[in-house]
Amino acid sequence: MAERVIIHVDMDAFYAAIEQRDRPELRGRPVIVGGTPEGRGVVSTASYEAREFGVHSAMPAAQAVRLCPQGVFLPVDFRKYRAASERMMAILARRASRIEQMSVDEAFLDVSEKVSGFPETEKIAKAIKREIREELKLTASVGVGPNKFLAKLASDQGKPDGLVVILPEEAEGFLAPLPVSRLWGVGPKTAKRLQEAGLKTIADVAAAPIEELRRLLGAWGQVAYELSRGKDDRSVEPAGEAKSVSAEETFPSDLHHVGNMRRVLAELSAGVARRLRSQGARARTIGIKVRFGDFRTITRQTTLSGPADRAEALRRTACELLDGVDRGDQGIRLLGVRASGLEHGLGQLSLFDERAQRRGQLEKTLAYIRRRFGPEAVRWAREASRQRR
Ligand SMILES: [Mg+2]
CATH class of the missing domain: 3.30.1490.100 (DNA polymerase, Y-family, little finger domain)
Structure with a gap:
């Protein structure tokens, strides 16, 4: 297989950042989108200021109120966020023909056929960040890597407003010290199972015999084995268009x-x-x-x-x-x-309801797992995905 170059773009604290952009008086303050000041509902996005207090997305608002009583709680304004999302995706569409939108503020780009290598990809990544900053007045974190797994780790690593490139030869070194929970598909329960077996870092997983990983993880052991070595052959799959x-x-x-x-x-x-x-x-x-x-x-x-x-x-x-x-x-x-x-329309990206999109994403991942590892692995992955939610 020819060398691939993948970019992962992920907006920083997307909903909260949009609110802070539009209401300057909220800048520098802990903004919590989703949930009410009375503690009803669930946090959708917390600004970085709010994260300092330990508030994060998917947390019950009641808990967020306790952690951060001075937080500014705002309702979710989907229309506004959707408009920003569409503009963001339009910027990405100018830079790559193969784009897989993962959620309202996150996408993978396969630029393998457009670039001669990583230095050129880094220029594209910088241009994307610049255009998002200039056109949307928002920041994105961008990761570049030889596959989806590494590109996403790279963008996470640089948050917020980061740009991290992982070259193929750097992959194992980059992965080695990370906790096993950073492996794709490893939720808290599985991470615990690995830790109890003495596998704490990704380097530990890479050094473990494949038989042990299969014993611990079932069919998923093979995936973990490959991921721990920086290998991931999932392709960037543009969304199917609605009929x-x-x-x-x-x-x-x-x-x-x-x-x-x-x-x-x-x-x-x-x-x-x-x-x-x-x-x-x-x-x-x-x-x-x-x-x-x-x-x-x-x-x-x-x-x-x-x-x-x-x-x-x-x-x-x-x-x-x-x-x-x-x-x-x-x-x-x-x-x-x-x-x-x-x-x-040409170059237009489908933008479904965010929830439907997440569900579609999960189904796509499960289909991939079923193709490669059979139905038993699907059961395992469903369990892992439930743990994450
Ligand atoms: Mg994001």
């Missing part, structure tokens, strides 16, 4: 008036159009779904003269389709709008 976008609504009591049905179709169309645009997609085909009071369900669809991504075009088409449905005197229990035949 359709749809929304539907079931009503508490059946609808009888066409005006109400039209109003619902308008709302559903607006939601579908918004999601189309966030994915940089336009639809050639619009469909509706109608479920009657007796649960009989029909669908109708039509192809537009040109692709659309605007609520008004979707709404008009959906209402025309509804007009063509013989409703008799039946009430309607559910209405849906579906956009398909999608055309994706």
Whole structure:
């Protein structure tokens, strides 16, 4: 396999940094996004000032309040963060053709075919940092390495506002002193199992016989063995593009008036159009779904003269389709709008709901594990992933 060069970009305290950017009075103060000052909810992001108090993401807000009573608690403003995310991903798209978005503020770039080696990649990494700083007024940490595992470790190492390059020949030396918990897929429970067996650092894992790792970790032992030597052949996989976008609504009591049905179709169309645009997609085909009071369900669809991504075009088409449905005197229990035949704009990245994206990421990882190590390893990995959450 030819030498690969991978870049990992990860924004620093993303949500909190956006709030501090937009509200200068919050700069230098412990900002905690997600959760309320009364201690309800969960911390989504803590600014670096708040982290000094031990506050971190996924922590119950009640605990964050106890650790940092002077913290500024802010609600999550997804629209704002999503807009920043889209601009960040657009910057990355200028620099690499193969991009795998891992979450709202994190992505891998495979630049192997664009660069002649690591020095040139470092220049790209610097340019990405500069563009993010200038265009978004935010900082990112960037890691460069011969694979995803090392690139991500590199960006972590430099946080915040870092740039760390791990050359292939430096990999083992870089990994050696790190705790086993830094291995991909090793959660707290597994880390403990390794530590109890006397394997505390990655160097210990690298020196352990493969049979012992298999005994401790099952099929995952093989992965740990390779990772500890800096080997990771996972490829950077751009997200699959959605084939359709749809929304539907079931009503508490059946609808009888066409005006109400039209109003619902308008709302559903607006939601579908918004999601189309966030994915940089336009639809050639619009469909509706109608479920009657007796649960009989029909669908109708039509192809537009040109692709659309605007609520008004979707709404008009959906209402025309509804007009063509013989409703008799039946009430309607559910209405849906579906956009398909999608055309994706060039260089546009799909940006799904963050949760869905995480879930997709986990499924992708599990599929990889199943391919390489069989179903037993999948069970193991699911357990490891649960421990992490
Ligand atoms: Mg981040």
